[in-house]
Amino acid sequence: MTPQNILLIPKIERGIVIDHIPAGLGIQVMALIGRWPELEDAVITLGLNYKSTRMGRKDMIKLQAEPLPPRLLQMLALVCPGVTIKRIERFEVVEKVVVQVPELFDNLARCINPNCITNAEPHVATRFRRIESGSRNFKCAHCERVCSLDELAGHLKA
């Protein structure tokens, strides 16, 4: 990171950095983080629209807390797959993981089909399986409707 960028985004001593968030999605990721009461007291830095060689522009979030709740990680895989999660200790990156599109989303989203039984009985756990490796389309395990990752991301469960 260049000295100029360090001025823009202060380093943290310990915690988690969510990097390479597509520009414009940072606010949405913040809203997701806000769902977790255990992260309520964490100091959070939100950076929007940074220059990025790889992405052109990107957003970034630094949390002085760890670990990230597993369900939050799963939601990141749905909303912005490709983000990098870095664990920081003593100002250094000690672990780095790129969030991939998984084969299955387990009870993270509502079905986009209004006539799917899972929307009539919201206690039912939804499942969406990737239709084939590499695809960004998923199939509802119940009604078999195929939808895109973006459509699912717009139907996150509460």
Added chain:
Amino acid sequence: MKNDLISIDDLGLEQILDYLDLAARVEALPNAEKAGLLPGKILATLFFEPSTRTRLSFESAMCRLGGRVIGFSESANSSTAKGESFSDTIRTVEQYADVIAVRHPKEGTARLAAEIAGIPILNAGDGANQHPTQTLLDLYTLRKFFGQVDGLKIALVGDLKYSRTIHSLCRALLAFDGVAMTLVSPESLRLPGYLTQAAAGTTATFRESESLADAIRDNDVVYMTRIQKERFPDLVEYEKVKDCYRLEAKMLEGAPARLKVLHPLPRVNEISPDVDATPHAGYFEQARNGVIMRQALILDLLDARP
């Protein structure tokens, strides 16, 4: 582990052929022997929307196997009218029966029932999604008439856009070898693109035609469907196409002798009653095959294959 039948997409070709073989074995059994196969067993037919034909076919299948039937034929007659959830209905009824056939206007209900219940579930139609017993009985009918499904030339006629029966049959036919499908429909009711695209990499072929007369001349099977009024948001559009493909006996003069006309029934205007008396009418035998195929499926799911 219990077995269910929820979606034709869950079945590979081998399983489909196994069900067709089983149905043939069941059909060949003497009635007296059949009637002793499932004594004391109970089928629950939970029909949250009316479907007289499918329900009676399931019930006849079970009764002829020596089992008994309980159930309801529309949700107004069930606890759903009192506000009970679908999940609770399934959890309750599984205490009363050995196997459940469920039909529901919402998609995904049969899969949910299978997840909840400890007893086998048969999907008798979930909304616009699946109706696998219809597909299996259609395949059984094709094999009975022609000896095999591979290589058949089949015209699918009418509402190819909304017909669940057609979508499901198409997907199943792709698994067979070299089935040639002719799609005959008005422009507004064409088969969805994802189904024709699914043929890529298979030996099946599709071609479109607007002429029913050509379809009769060139095919082994003409599979007619009803244009479903309830599917049209605009009734003016329905009026435009409702009678566009009507099959009459005189149109079958000169048709190949082996040609069979099938229809999932109920028909309205799309097949004239004068076709019934021709040797081409196969739809009532198709309905009869529904009972046989459902007998085979019930026996399989109850682990009571003859």
